[in-house]
């Protein structure tokens with residue numbers, strides 16, 4: 001069975017996040033006032049926080065994963081700001097300990113009694129919103145390809161690496177599909193590397209989570225990204241179902257204008273849940 | 278691999294309820310007044326991490342936070358990240374059952390249905406006593422230098438298992454993270470999510486436990502008081518082994534591994550397990566017996582393991598302080614065994630000795646004395662040789678030597694076979710590496726070729742589009758040229774018409790010096806204006822003739838050549854003047870039909886052009902689509918190739934490691950056997966003779 005390797009410090013896996021930082025990310029996201037660049041930076045910071053929490057144990061965060069965040073816009077390279085700036089794969093414990101800063105964010109939340117109250121949460125930030133230049137998605141995928149290839153050579157038995165691409169989809173350096181498939185040809189004894197995509201779009205279309213066809217997708221960019229995305233491994237589909245997301249047999253790791261932090265929740269560390277049959 | 282059929286969740290079930298993620302709880306718990314509003318925990322102090330956010334210990338199903346309320350009581354609050362069906366009912370049953378037991382492993386808890394408010398919705402929490410204890414792995418690491426403590430905890434653990442069984446309780450997920458040891462060595466169990474109590478009989482398990490502690494055969498249907506048996510063996514065996522020989526901790530497991538001494542691969546493939554082999558052949562007899570018992574469980578009773586049968590006593594070994602790190606230990610021979618002592622003849626069989634003696638004594642004495650004939654002497658000598666040889670052959674030492682040599686030969690052959698296997702596997706390893714290289718090259722080639730074909734197809738497509746566009750432009754230019762030419766023709770006509778009209782306005786009477794009669798005569802042949810003739814025709818010795826507009830020629834009475842020439846010059850002057858004033862362009866009305874026709878033609882060409890562009894785009898798309906299909910097929914092929922290669926490599930690596938271990942063992946066995954055989958080098962016939970005679974071994 002694939003995608004069932006134990007994720008442990010002795011046999012860690014890796015995450016490569018690709019963040020679109022092109023000029024088009026300055027546009028607002030469909031239906032909302034927030035700029036796409038902000039949406040994507042928030043998503044990536046949330047993912048990093050989620051991953052750190054997921055791997056937090058008694059004595060601190062464990063290096064179950066090594067994590068790279070690559071930005072692509074006017075250049076392609078590490079998107080970390082702060083102490084990790086310029087680095088590619090970083091052990092998770094270091095990521096958890098070294099955000100650039102911890103912001104205080106004030107928001108209004110339901111008070112459980114029908115009203116709203118203001119509350120402050122601290123929000124660690126590793127990646128800032130950036131938007132300039134073109135969208136060299138192929139180049140970014142090629143970098144991911146190299147990192148994943150190298151990782152797989154060094155950890156031939158690990159849970160397959162996951163590449164998560166956050167973008168508005170408009171690659172300017174060619175058709176990204178080829179580069180996307182190349183990433184997914186790297187395999188460990190436990191299966192092929194996974195490529196997931198989060199598409200943030202200016203179109204005010206219905207959000208889509210883990211679809212199994214591209215018929216409901218509003219534009220060719222979304223369809224291209226859908227086509228590039230790996231099938232969700234079966235245990236991830238199981239968790240998606242458990243979380244109320246109807247993910248079918250052919251569900252892909254693709255999300256359109258919706259939340260993708262759930263993929264972190266899909267990772268199995270430690271005790272096994274009973275599985276879907 | 279381990280899969281477990283599910284009885285709790287099927288695709289036909291309604292989709293579950295989304296639970297907050299760990300990080301969402303971390304956000305929510307930053308405001309305990311809000312998130313625990315109306316509960317006992319409202320406003321409690323949450324323990325923070327280095328970034329000043331609530332510190333969480335995450336499991337696969339929940340996050341556990343440490344909260345201290347106003348009166349100083351500290352709680353462990355478990356917030357669930359996945360929905361578990363009937364969780365409240367399960368916890369109620371568990372709570373009720375545990376309340377009837379009064380045991381020190383139990384951690385008190387309350388299951389609070391409306392426990393925590395997250396983004397406007399209430400979720401349950403499990404509020405537990407905070408256990409001041411540390412997880413089993415960290416506890417072991419701190420106590421490797423205290424084998425007595427390890428032995429004590431092993432005993433306590435075994436005891437605890439007995440009490441659980443007696444109480445009809447199954448924890449369901451015994452593993453290092455859920456076994457906490459307090460300062461005074463009390464073993465506490467936490468995480469009752471998967472616990473079985475008698476009231477839950479007939480339900481299925483919600484989880485199948487930690488992979489490194491469970492039988493590969495465990496399914497969700499295994500849910501009863503026996504559910505912990507397998508993991509109990511795993512934990513107990515490890516604890517005993519560590520108490521006996523703490524050095525095993527570093528020898529048998531990777532630093533940071535998420536298991537004790539044994540893990541999932543040891544359960545699925547006991548025959549190939551190095552840790553298990555080490556334990557089953559350990560010099561300590563108690564540990565060895567326990568390990569062998571567990572090996573039996575693995576081989577024959579994996580699906581339904583028997584209850585744990587602890588040792589009567591565990592005798593703690595030396596602390597691990599002096600132990601070499603495992604990487605170094607691997608490199609050193611564990612010990613250089615002293616060569617076995619030389620074997621000498623030890624026991625003289627009395628009767629044989631006597632007989633040999635007498636026979637041997639006879640010969641030297643009898644022959645010279647003539648007491649015995651030479652034949653007899655010869656026979657006697659032969660008998661002595663035969664006799665002693667036979668005795669030598671059956672002597673224990675001789676038999677031992679033969680056996681030792683045979684064993685040595687056998688083990689050396691085994692060693693050579695093991696070496697040959699290692700060499701074979703090395704060769705195979707090289708072959709696999711070459712295959713990987715070749716596969717990669719081949720795939721890169723194919724990828725390049727695909728791109729190349731695509732480029733070629735694309736170039737051909739673009740060329741044909743370009744040709745069609747060129748043709749359209751050519752047609753458009755031709756239409757424009759035609760319109761232009763026609764306009765020019767019409768302009769020429771209009772100019773001619775103008776000149777004729779101007780000339781028609783003149784009168785020959787204007788010509789100077791013409792008589793009225795001459796004018797009349799001219800008019801008589803039709804020449805009234807400059808427009809009525811086109812020139813003169815001269816014939817020698819005759820009067821010049823007028824050439825009329827219609828081409829006819831005639832002489833006019835009374836008009837002589839000199840006058841005719843004057844009239845013609847007048848006509849020419851008038852013509853020049855009219856030409857000078859003729860229109861140089863067409864009127865808008867004259868031009869309209871041409872313009873309109875050209876525009877119609879051009880519009881038709883625009884439609885064509887549009888079509889071509891449309892076709893071009895579609896062609897581009899189709900080609901790209903084809904390329905993608907081809908590439909995705911190629912990627913699949915490559916993935917498949919890499920997968921089978923990785924599998925082959927994994928198998929190979931496993932086999933190579935096993936072969937290397939086997940070779941090391943065979944080496945040791947062979948050299949031990951050689952040493953043993955060598956220890957018999959004093960055992961030979963001559964020495965036997967001497968021994969028989971002198972009694973010196």
Ligand SMILES: Nc1ncnc2c1ncn2[C@@H]1O[C@H](COP(=O)(O)OP(=O)(O)OP(=O)(O)O)[C@@H](O)[C@H]1O
Nearest residue numbers: 270271334336337338339341353405408454467468
């Ligand atoms: N009452 C407690 N006191 C102190 N620490 C606790 C307590 N309960 C749990 N913990 C700590 O929190 C960790 C996770 O808790 P728990 O095992 O209940 O979560 P889980 O999501 O069910 O995890 P698992 O993946 O192990 O099933 C435990 O390993 C333990 O270290």
